[in-house]
Amino acid sequence: RRICDALPLIVHWSLRKQMNDCIYNEAQPNCFELSELIKLRLAVWIKALVKDFHYSVTDLLFNLNHVRVCL
Numbered sequence: 001r002r003i004c005d006a007l008p009l010i011v012h013w014s015l016r017k018q019m020n021d022c023i024y025n026e027a028q029p030n031c032f033e034l035s036e037l038i039k040l041r042l043a044v045w046i047k048a049l050v051k052d053f054h055y056s057v058t059d060l061l062f063n064l065n066h067v068r069v070c071l
Contacts, residue, residue, distance in 0.1 A: 002049050003042075010041045 014037050021027040043060035047053060055063075 003046055006045050006049070007042065010045060011038055014038045014041060 014034060017037075018027075018029060018034050022029055039061055040057070043057045046060060047057055
């Protein structure tokens with residue numbers, strides 16, 4: 001439940017960060033990089049929120065299809 005509550009915050013934060021980077025640093029939007037950052041932030045939040053979670057952040061990033069069943 002807490003992970004589902006965190007997902008909109010992660011997406012909003014990531015979008016805001018990329019928007020600010022485009023505005024203030026004249027960066028170009030990058031959808032692939034944005035999606036990867038969202039997945040990374042979600043993986044880090046999962047590890048922080050779920051104390052007995054047995055997967056690493058790397059497992060979450062590269063084997064998400066397998067891990068999704070276990071959540």
